[in-house]
Amino acid sequence: MAPLEELTQAWQEARRDRAFRRELADLLENYCGRPTPISHAARLTKHFGGAAVYLKREDLCHTGAHKINNALAQCLLARRMGKGRVIAETGAGQHGVAVATAAALLGLRCRVYMGTEDERRQALNVYRMKLLGAEVVGVDAGSRTLKDAINESLRDWVTNVASTHYVLGSVLGPHPYPAMVREFQSVIGSEALLQIRKQHRSLPRLVVACVGGGSNAAGIFSAFVPYRQVELVGVEAGGRGTRLGEHAARFAGGAPGVLHGTRSYVLQDQDGLIVQTHSVSAGLDYPAVGPEHAWWHDSRRVSYVRVEDGEALDAFHLLSEFEGIVPALETAHALAYVARVAPRMGSGEAILVNLSGRGDKDVTEVARLEGVAL
Amino acid sequence: MSGRIERAFTRARKAKRAAFIPYITAGDPNPERTVVLARALERAGADILELGVPFTDPIADGPTNQRAAERALSRGTTLSGVLGLVRELRYSSELPVVLFTYFNPVHAYGMARFAVDAAAAGVDGVLFTDVPVDEAAVAHEALKRVGIELVLLVAPTSTRARVKAVRRLAGSFVYFIARAGVTGPRTSLEEGLEDQVRLVRKLAKARVVVGFGVSTPEQVTRIAQFADGVVVGSALVERIGELGDVPELPGEVEAIARSFALATRRK
Ligand SMILES: Cc1ncc(COP(=O)(O)O)c(C=O)c1O
Numbered sequence: 001m002a003p004l005e006e007l008t009q010a011w012q013e014a015r016r017d018r019a020f021r022r023e024l025a026d027l028l029e030n031y032c033g034r035p036t037p038i039s040h041a042a043r044l045t046k047h048f049g050g051a052a053v054y055l056k057r058e059d060l061c062h063t064g065a066h067k068i069n070n071a072l073a074q075c076l077l078a079r080r081m082g083k084g085r086v087i088a089e090t091g092a093g094q095h096g097v098a099v100a101t102a103a104a105l106l107g108l109r110c111r112v113y114m115g116t117e118d119e120r121r122q123a124l125n126v127y128r129m130k131l132l133g134a135e136v137v138g139v140d141a142g143s144r145t146l147k148d149a150i151n152e153s154l155r156d157w158v159t160n161v162a163s164t165h166y167v168l169g170s171v172l173g174p175h176p177y178p179a180m181v182r183e184f185q186s187v188i189g190s191e192a193l194l195q196i197r198k199q200h201r202s203l204p205r206l207v208v209a210c211v212g213g214g215s216n217a218a219g220i221f222s223a224f225v226p227y228r229q230v231e232l233v234g235v236e237a238g239g240r241g242t243r244l245g246e247h248a249a250r251f252a253g254g255a256p257g258v259l260h261g262t263r264s265y266v267l268q269d270q271d272g273l274i275v276q277t278h279s280v281s282a283g284l285d286y287p288a289v290g291p292e293h294a295w296w297h298d299s300r301r302v303s304y305v306r307v308e309d310g311e312a313l314d315a316f317h318l319l320s321e322f323e324g325i326v327p328a329l330e331t332a333h334a335l336a337y338v339a340r341v342a343p344r345m346g347s348g349e350a351i352l353v354n355l356s357g358r359g360d361k362d363v364t365e366v367a368r369l370e371g372v373a374l
Numbered sequence: 375m376s377g378r379i380e381r382a383f384t385r386a387r388k389a390k391r392a393a394f395i396p397y398i399t400a401g402d403p404n405p406e407r408t409v410v411l412a413r414a415l416e417r418a419g420a421d422i423l424e425l426g427v428p429f430t431d432p433i434a435d436g437p438t439n440q441r442a443a444e445r446a447l448s449r450g451t452t453l454s455g456v457l458g459l460v461r462e463l464r465y466s467s468e469l470p471v472v473l474f475t476y477f478n479p480v481h482a483y484g485m486a487r488f489a490v491d492a493a494a495a496g497v498d499g500v501l502f503t504d505v506p507v508d509e510a511a512v513a514h515e516a517l518k519r520v521g522i523e524l525v526l527l528v529a530p531t532s533t534r535a536r537v538k539a540v541r542r543l544a545g546s547f548v549y550f551i552a553r554a555g556v557t558g559p560r561t562s563l564e565e566g567l568e569d570q571v572r573l574v575r576k577l578a579k580a581r582v583v584v585g586f587g588v589s590t591p592e593q594v595t596r597i598a599q600f601a602d603g604v605v606v607g608s609a610l611v612e613r614i615g616e617l618g619d620v621p622e623l624p625g626e627v628e629a630i631a632r633s634f635a636l637a638t639r640r641k
Contacts, residue, residue, distance in 0.1 A: 001506045002531035141440065142430060154433045159555035161531065258477045259431065261504065271452040272482025274430040 003161045008176040010081045015183070020080065027072050028187065031105065032062045034069075035191045038199060038352070043322045051205065051345035053338060055325070055355040056192045056220060063098050065328065065357030066188060066216045071098035071167060073184040075106050078165035085109040085160070088167045089153040091118055091146035091212065092283035092330060093125025094357055095169030100134035102167075110134040113152040117144035118282045121365045143276045146212075146286045150260055170213025171290035174261030178290050185219025188354065193223040196352055205349040206231045206341070209356065210334040211304065212248075212283045214290035216356035225301060234293060235333045237279030238306035244269070248277040250289045251297055251304040259287065264294040280309040280369070281329035281362075311336040316359065316366060328357035329366070378470035379498050379523065379546050382421040383581055383602060391638040392598035394419055395583060396631055397474065397607030399426035399442035400459055401451025403619040408459045409466075411614070414628040416469045419635030424501075424585075424605060427456050427475035434476075434503040436558025438608040441615055453479040453488070457495040464496035472499035472525055485516045493520035501525035501549060507539045514543045528574050528582075530554050530564065537577040547581035547602060550574055552588060559608050560587035568600045575602075591637035598638045606634045 014020040028034040037060070041053040058066040071088075078086050086108050090096030096112040103110035112129055116138045119126050129136050142148040150173070157166040171178040171185075196204055207224050209217035211234040224230045239247030247253065250265040257266030259274060267275050267287040279285040296302035307315075312329060315336035320326045327335060334353050342351055359366075367374050386393040396415045400408050412423055428446035432439060453475070460471050473492070480488050480502070492500065500522055505513060507526055514524045523545025528537055531554060540548055550571055553564045564570075567584070575582045584597045585605025597604050613630055617623050 001508075001536060002529065002533060005533070141444075147431065151431050151433050155436070155556045158434075161554060255482075258481055258504070260433070266478070268478065268482060270482065271454070272479035273447065273452070274478070 003157065004174055004176070006081070010077060011176055011180050014077055014080055020076065024073055024076055028069065032068050032072065033060060034187065036060045038192060038195045040199065041323050044319070047322055048339065048342035050343045050347065051349040051351045052200065052347070053342060054196060054200065054204065054350055054352045056188060056352060058188060058216065058354060058356050059325065059327065059358035063094070063101050064360065065094040065098070066185060066219060067095040067098040067169060068101065069187055069219070070169065070181050070184040070215060071095065071102045074165065074167040075099065075102035075108060078108060078167070079106050081165060083163060083165040085111070085164045086167050087111045087113065087153050087156050087164055088169060089113050089146065089149035090169065091115070091149065091285060092281065092328065093118070093122040093129070093361055094283065094328070096134070096136070097125050097128050097132070099167045100129040100132035103134065104132050111156070112136050113139050113149040113156070115144040115146060115148045116140045118146065118149070122282055122361050124364065125361050145277070145282065147274065154260065170215040171218045171292060172213040172260060172262060172288065178262065178292055181215050182218040182222060182292065185215050186222045188216065188219035189221065189223030192220055192352060196350065200350045202350070203227055203230050204352040205345065206233060206351045208233045208235065208334045208337055208351060209354040210235045210284060210330045211289060211293060212286055212330060214293045216354050218290060218292060220354040221296070221302060232302040233337060234302055234304045235337045236304055236306050237281060237284035237333060238308035239278040240309060245276050246278050247306065248279045248285050248287065249306040250287065252306055254287070257288070262288065262291050264288050264291045265297070280312060281333065283328070283330040284333060305337055307333045307336040313366065313369070315339055316362070325355070326359040326363070327355060328359045329362045331356045378468060379422060382470050383546060386421050386603070386638070390640045392601055392640065393421040393583065393603030394635045394638045395422045395424055395585070395603050395605045396420050396610055396634070397424040397426060397585070397605055398610060398614065399428055399439060399446050400456040401428055401446030401449055402442040402611070402614055403445055404449040405451055405455060405459060407619060407623065409463050410624050411627055412463050412469060413467060414624040415631050416467055418628045418631035420469060420631065422470045422472060422603070424472045424474050424607070425456065425460070427453055427473055427479060429476040429479060432476065434556055436556045436608065438559070438612050438615065439557050442611045445615070453483050457491055457497070460497055461495040470498040471496065472501055473497055474501050474503065477502050477505050485513060489516040489520045489522060493522055497522055499523040499525045499545060501527065503527070507536060507543060510543055525549055527551060528578065530570060534577060537574055541578045541580065544578055544580045547583050548574065548578050549605070550582050550584050550601070551586045552584050553586060555586070557586050557608055559589035559612070563593055563596060567597070571601050591633050594634050594637035595639070599640055604638060609634070
């Protein structure tokens with residue numbers, strides 16, 4: 001608990017400190033390339049024949065996903081706290097790459113924990129992290145995915161807390177992480193709100209984001225939550241089917257529980273043991289979900305839907321072919337939902353999708369799944 | 375307050391010893407062996423048994439206890455199964471039992487129902503590895519109603535304010551983590567452990583047992599001079615893992631446990 005209290009205090013001080021805010025804003029602009037644009041997906045819109053589709057281009061951030069927003073901010077915080085070492089968990093590898101990048105930039109030592117199943121399917125990102133000077137440690141326990149990488153990161157953190165900051169990659173874990181990570185990702189929503197008003201001349205009818213732990217979704221939703229006329233939809237991984245163990249749809253198949261220091265919806269059996277999850281996308285393959293999403297779900301502000309592997313793969317191809325953007329498999333889940341609803345909506349309405357990341361990391365895995373030899 | 379735990383500490387103190395508190399994971403190597411192992415530990419001189427409830431995601435445990443939990447889970451051990459094992463132990467033994475558990479299995483079971491069933495089975499104390507004192511009031515209330523004590527963890531990094539908060543909820547003892555980190559064998563003890571234990575005893579106004587990483591009889595002897603009890607876990611669990619379900623398992627575990635029990639004497 002003491003490390004969490006120390007972190008809460010450091011974060012509270014930093015967010016009130018103008019110098020910290022200025023340094024972060026400067027790095028986001030001049031290092032990450034923010035603000036990221038929103039693109040009107042004209043051919044896709046035409047293809048659907050309904051609502052206008054806009055893409056918030058987090059894939060254009062340095063390192064290729066929204067994860068860098070939070071990673072840079074937390075690494076700045078680590079330096080401010082006098083910690084010379086950062087650790088992180090990663091699923092898809094995008095958070096790991098982002099932390100390795102920020103650590104290289106700021107001169108911090110970095111270790112990333114990654115499930116061995118994820119190391120296999122996101123091999124490109126493993127090598128990227130190593131190029132950036134990080135040490136990558138494979139976790140060969142449990143389901144060998146994101147959950148197990150978080151377990152190992154928490155163990156490392158409590159053992160080395162004096163020297164180490166744990167850069168958690170989503171709106172998960174104990175306080176202050178869910179609130180802090182949402183705040184660091186809220187830049188996505190603040191930019192998007194202004195941009196869509198300018199480009200579409202009104203608010204979107206619908207905002208869609210994929211939900212792993214829930215950070216890119218929380219980042220874009222946070223700005224739109226007060227506008228009740230904007231419908232918000234989070235897309236979970238439906239995996240291979242609706243049986244427990246075959247998916248990562250916490251709101252469809254989970255029950256309230258406590259995992260990694262957070263009470264939220266958790267995929268578990270009747271004995272309170274955490275069950276295995278499956279998703280084609282490593283970044284959505286996690287049995288719990290950020291606690292604020294549980295609140296948005298229960299208060300009905302956000303609806304949560306599920307998209308299965310096959311539908312996500314179709315959307316992966318669709319965006320590549322119609323817009324010249326290869327999306328991350330995580331993001332493809334959000335796009336698959338758009339493909340479902342856009343044709344049924346009016347042409348004056350707009351859908352804003354958070355394009356959370358680009359799909360270079362997934363190219364070899366998609367080829368393998370589709371039987372293509374590279 | 376559990377009479378059995380209180381009596382165990384009193385008996386140890388009168389015998390000029392720190393209480394010897396071995397830890398094993400329930401259901402490791404299989405549920406049929408747990409009661410036999412508990413009796414072996416009792417014969418070896420255990421004052422209190424700390425019984426781990428296996429969990430899929432044991433974030434407070436090092437590799438040794440993680441593997442024990444995997445073995446136990448693969449043999450179908452569940453929380454209700456563990457309560458059944460304690461009930462079975464109670465046919466032949468009055469050894470006080472403290473369950474060492476993660477919160478989610480209890481949450482799924484239902485706190486109130488768990489408290490009633492645990493008391494009926496003969497559980498004396500419950501330690502949640504992942505419930506900080508700020509969140510412990512509900513568990514404390516439910517357990518108190520049925521006469522089970524809540525055992526709280528205090529870490530070397532705990533602030534004074536936190537240790538004082540522990541005092542309000544703690545039963546006859548608190549569990550001091552010998553070294554920041556997870557369970558598992560360590561080669562050395564932390565500097566200043568003695569002073570920390572004395573301070574915690576004063577602030578928490580409760581007995582202090584020391585655990586996490588205590589893995590040799592020499593370490594036990596050093597800690598026994600100033601702590602009220604010593605927990606030895608991974609050293610026993612490691613051996614259970616090496617041996618597996620062989621006929622000589624209880625005898626072997628009893629022999630190692632005895633070497634630790636003898637080391638609790640005060641000079
Ligand atoms: C591109 C991309 N989108 C989404 C996610 C899911 O995480 P979150 O739900 O926290 O945004 C990941 C995680 O690795 C990712 O890499």
